[in-house]
Amino acid sequence: MNNLVQYTKDNDVAVITIDNPPVNALSPGVPEGIAEAIAKVNDDPDVKAAVVIGAGRTFVAGADIREFGKLTSGKPRGAGLLPLLLSIEDCKKPVVMAIHGTAFGGGLELAMAGHYRVAAADAQVGQPEVKLGLIPGAAGTQRLPRLAGVVKALEMCSEGKPISAAEALKFGVIDRLVEGDLLKGAAAFAREVTGKPARKTRERSEKLGTAGQNAGPIESARENARRKQRGFQAPLAAIDAVEAATNLPFEEGCRVERKLFDECLFSDQSKALIHVFFGERAVAKIPDIPKDTPVFPIRRAAVVGAGTMGGGIAMVFANADIPVLLKEVDQSALDQGVAKIRKNYASSVERGRLTQKEMDERLGLIIPTTGYDKFGEVDMVVEAVFEGMVLKKQVFQELDRICKPGAILATNTSTLSIDTIASVVARPDVVIGTHFFSPANVMRLLEIVRGKETSKEVIATCMQLSRKLGKIAVLVGNCRGFVGNRMFGPYRREAQFLVEEGASVEAVDRALVEFGMAMGPLSTGDLAGLDVGWRIRKEYRDLEKPGVRKPIAEDRLCEMGRFGQKTQAGWYRYDENRRAIPDPEVGALVRKWSAEAGIAQREQIAAAEIVERCVYALVNEGARILEEGYALRAVDIDMIYLNGYGFPAYRGGPMWYADTVGLKKVYERVCEFREAHGELWEPAPLLKQLAVNHDTFAHFQKDAVTA
Numbered sequence: 001m002n003n004l005v006q007y008t009k010d011n012d013v014a015v016i017t018i019d020n021p022p023v024n025a026l027s028p029g030v031p032e033g034i035a036e037a038i039a040k041v042n043d044d045p046d047v048k049a050a051v052v053i054g055a056g057r058t059f060v061a062g063a064d065i066r067e068f069g070k071l072t073s074g075k076p077r078g079a080g081l082l083p084l085l086l087s088i089e090d091c092k093k094p095v096v097m098a099i100h101g102t103a104f105g106g107g108l109e110l111a112m113a114g115h116y117r118v119a120a121a122d123a124q125v126g127q128p129e130v131k132l133g134l135i136p137g138a139a140g141t142q143r144l145p146r147l148a149g150v151v152k153a154l155e156m157c158s159e160g161k162p163i164s165a166a167e168a169l170k171f172g173v174i175d176r177l178v179e180g181d182l183l184k185g186a187a188a189f190a191r192e193v194t195g196k197p198a199r200k201t202r203e204r205s206e207k208l209g210t211a212g213q214n215a216g217p218i219e220s221a222r223e224n225a226r227r228k229q230r231g232f233q234a235p236l237a238a239i240d241a242v243e244a245a246t247n248l249p250f251e252e253g254c255r256v257e258r259k260l261f262d263e264c265l266f267s268d269q270s271k272a273l274i275h276v277f278f279g280e281r282a283v284a285k286i287p288d289i290p291k292d293t294p295v296f297p298i299r300r301a302a303v304v305g306a307g308t309m310g311g312g313i314a315m316v317f318a319n320a321d322i323p324v325l326l327k328e329v330d331q332s333a334l335d336q337g338v339a340k341i342r343k344n345y346a347s348s349v350e351r352g353r354l355t356q357k358e359m360d361e362r363l364g365l366i367i368p369t370t371g372y373d374k375f376g377e378v379d380m381v382v383e384a385v386f387e388g389m390v391l392k393k394q395v396f397q398e399l400d401r402i403c404k405p406g407a408i409l410a411t412n413t414s415t416l417s418i419d420t421i422a423s424v425v426a427r428p429d430v431v432i433g434t435h436f437f438s439p440a441n442v443m444r445l446l447e448i449v450r451g452k453e454t455s456k457e458v459i460a461t462c463m464q465l466s467r468k469l470g471k472i473a474v475l476v477g478n479c480r481g482f483v484g485n486r487m488f489g490p491y492r493r494e495a496q497f498l499v500e501e502g503a504s505v506e507a508v509d510r511a512l513v514e515f516g517m518a519m520g521p522l523s524t525g526d527l528a529g530l531d532v533g534w535r536i537r538k539e540y541r542d543l544e545k546p547g548v549r550k551p552i553a554e555d556r557l558c559e560m561g562r563f564g565q566k567t568q569a570g571w572y573r574y575d576e577n578r579r580a581i582p583d584p585e586v587g588a589l590v591r592k593w594s595a596e597a598g599i600a601q602r603e604q605i606a607a608a609e610i611v612e613r614c615v616y617a618l619v620n621e622g623a624r625i626l627e628e629g630y631a632l633r634a635v636d637i638d639m640i641y642l643n644g645y646g647f648p649a650y651r652g653g654p655m656w657y658a659d660t661v662g663l664k665k666v667y668e669r670v671c672e673f674r675e676a677h678g679e680l681w682e683p684a685p686l687l688k689q690l691a692v693n694h695d696t697f698a699h700f701q702k703d704a705v706t707a
């Protein structure tokens, strides 16, 4: 036996322990070790049954995802595990799978090859492969419908969400919940079933249904996948594979699954989604802030400002079971803020996402106040007042006076300098940016902004806290717009230029939605409120370079009071349900303004050019940010765009996407745009350098973020 799989005996029960930390992935050596152990079970006359269990925190979390990255050819894969699973099912003695933690992907496939499955109450099982752009590749799509039924298997394989042990029991995926010691319970179960005929999952058919019964659920699964996971290929492939289980014998179904699995494995989508899986974990690793940096406990928090952002942030703390003070200047604004929070929670209760009891508990953790009296007790404050430096400075001076030593003083500013804010306090080392995205209680992204004086402990604390808050935190530097909004500027600028050059508003939005963006750039402006950018532009007008083209239409729309959804008119008109209606008046106005400004009109602007103009503008600015060190790695930028700006996960993020296109090609196109549209398209030196060296953004990394 190798050291990844141990074989021991508990009297007449063999115990096969998989020990491949941290998550017992099926790395090379693990399947071989299990196969050897099963052979021993067959050969040992004293052994009557076997238990397979995971060492450490979990059963098996699936195939080793790192191995997928090493595969380069189109040679069929996945076949390796199948013979092992057949040999387990063919074992002459009952094999009981004992599940704790997570039996995911190949882990659940392994478990389903056992004759029985028992699980700890807090265990979870699932086929999350679609989240990696894959489908189950070791007969998961064939065995799961035989155990759980076609409808449940369709859902689990195409959506990738795990189910709890209790639900798994209900659907027949597991046979018993074990209380107390899992191994003891599993061994006792194994003795109970010893001598009884053990059923092979692959030979079951009672839950497979008839063609007539399955047609509806399969079609509605496809419809759901197209709607809810627009643009993702793997969910549809997973449904095809489950369908094969319903109309083909097991072995043939496995062949269909393997073919689909291989197609997915070598797709750009899967490579992008695996990049996202590791990316979400990579952003937590900051080279100059080691893992053992001390962190402060955040037991109580406070939020200043009960507007949309402040209220959302207070909910984030309450959702993580952290009591939070919510402060507003006067009672009526406070009441309004609290009413909005209550309404948000109530709508979650209505939709069945929260129980009334949970809502009450969470509301109970939010303590409304109009004064700073209790601020001396909190470990962290997030300021979320109106975006103006004078006001922010006043708030921070107040916080400096009242908060206890060591309390973190965070600002939710999206545009102002952290260092200027920090300059008014006597303890700038505890000042940090925590830039939440709206709606704060929904969006996963949190930009953590490092000021010049921010201490490593404060950064480490915020990064760790973000996990508890259910956020993906990315450390960024203190430049204007930080990372996300700084890149969004050129992206939206190009969208507007395109309209001013003759593309319709709808054509620009449609091209980017078809590319995979959650929303088109012009619709996004309408949603956020066009007046927000308008006000900021007015404030920064003196920074504008004379003679450089700038968008004209959006300011004019604002001058007309067209602020977007909130005024029922912006780039589009909106009905009372906030549904967008194309507005020919906008087209006519923009044509007029463009003519006055002497902007040449083009007959036709292809969707591909619209995408290139907008997305390469993101990439070019991203390259500058990387070079200047305001983001540590390209993957950090990617995670910001996926979690805060609706960039399609199956394209991996803007920088990954550019690597996929090829930086030489991107650079050449940027140069063409420079020729056609002027200096705004000056290629970032880093883009040029990497393109010339046939390199990628993925290889580029800074040692520390520029503060």
Ligand code: 3H9
Residues within 6 Å of the ligand: 022, 023, 025, 061, 062, 063, 064, 065, 066, 077, 078, 079, 081, 102, 104, 105, 106, 107, 109, 128, 129, 132, 134, 135, 136, 137, 138, 140, 278, 281, 282
């Ligand atoms: C599959 O199974 C295909 C099959 O059909 C078979 C085909 C033939 N491989 O997330 P954490 C690493 S596809 C390699 O921070 P948690 C992870 O990167 C697979 N590494 O912990 C991290 O490393 P680091 C289907 C893996 O407690 C460390 O382990 N399975 C794998 O928050 C700790 O992870 C999945 O998609 C892996 N499979 O969450 C499950 N899994 O410390 C993917 C984790 O260097 N995994 N690592 O950053 C998960 O969902 C979560 O990791 C899990 C634990 C819930 C298990």
